[in-house]
Amino acid sequence: MRYLLLFSFIVGTFWLGITAVQHSSDITINYQWDENPMSVSLTSTTLLIVSILGVLLLYIFFSILKFIFGLKKRLKNNRNAKLSVKAKHELTKGLVQFTEGHWEESEYLLLNNVEHSETPLLNYLAASRSAHMQEAYDRRDEYLKTASEQGEDAQVAVAVSQAEMQFTSNQLEQSRATLIRLLEVSPKHPYALKLLAKVYYQQEDWNNLFTLLPDLDQLSLIKDKDNKKYQKTALTGIFHSLARKKDIKSLNSLWKQLPSNVREDTEGLLLYCEALSEAGDKEQSNKLLIESLSKNPDEKLFERYGLIEHPVLGQAIKDAEKWLPENSKSPMLLLALARLNRKYQLWGKSKSYYNLSLNFSPSSAVYLEFSELLEELSEHENAQQCYKQGLEYSIHKKGQILNLKTLRSVETKSRRSRGS
Secondary structure, eight states: OHHHHHHHHHHHHHHHHHHHHHTOOEEEEEEEETTEEEEEEEEHHHHHHHHHHHHHHHHHHHHHHHHHHHHHHHHHHHHHHHHHHHHHHHHHHHHHHHHHTOHHHHHHHHHHTGGGOSOHHHHHHHHHHHHHHTTOHHHHHHHHHHHHTTOTTHHHHHHHHHHHHHHHTTOHHHHHHHHHHHHHHSTTOHHHHHHHHHHHHHHTOHHHHHHHHHHHHHTTOSOHHHHHHHHHHHHHHHHHHHHHTTOHHHHHHHHHHSOHHHHTSHHHHHHHHHHHHHHTOHHHHHHHHHHHHHHSOOHHHHHHHHHSOOSSHHHHHHHHHHHTGGGTTOHHHHHHHHHHHHHTTOHHHHHHHHHHHHHHSOOHHHHHHHHHHHHHTTOHHHHHHHHHHHHHHHHHOOOOOOOOOOOHHHHHHHHHHHHO
């Protein structure tokens, strides 16, 4: 297109020149100079040429002036462009140095030409991390402050970086304050919520952690297993705190306020029962445990049933035996019966339940527990056999059927002991 216009201009000029020559005429220009009349005679062709030359000379003159007066600005722009390229190069090199662990060199490169950088926010944030890795927290905070002045959009990025670095340097109170301020500006900021949960966890602030969990779950910010871990830890802390204060009323109130999925969960129920027992209300704790077992038999609940103190031990054994027909292969129910019968000094039944429990589900701890009972009953050969299988299981994690010798004298002794 440009060449077409140039060609058209040349053709038009040539045509205009020919036309001017063909239609040339004399022209007289009269003018007065210091009261003396003067005149200039020339042809129209000459006037046209002079006019064109005059325009060209004026154009050249103003172009030269523009070039001279714009020279300083162009030199400045060229310099800034070179510095901008250099700043971009140093940013890249500084980030590489940071990745390689050369914190001091990285900090220098990131700040050397930061005023010419196209992304000063990135420079200051990276420099703050370099200073943080050198434990130069004053410089780190200074860079973050400067970064926050790069615009409104920088506020959130700076706050997140600052809170994270404060957390990793164990400045938990400062990190907590930074995150709370950030969440006032951006209430649902995902990373801020997740990081605040970690701060609460480190500070053992179980109440606030538990309050935060629904938001984390709703936004799918943590894995299900981590959510359960936080939930269990938070509830344990809250329940334990109230139990130490013997605040049964607050325990009951908190339990009623918990979501149904927590109250129906075995872990939550066990924590509540343990807290009630620790607070002094063992009766309510045991009652709740038994009611839950009647509705929903669970291995962990069976295990606790065998460990709690029952006011009437014989009745507790009878109640547990009622669950046995439908849970005859439950290792924890069998273990609970073994422990209850041991407390009740029904040695034969206790041994039988221990044996069945181990055959269904081997456990190093239960092997040891059973071995100690056999030692108490002077069944040293059986105890040695149990110790041996327990040791083999702890090493190889492979259970074996436990076959013990029956000693009539011990059975007779147990019956006489119960009869007396």
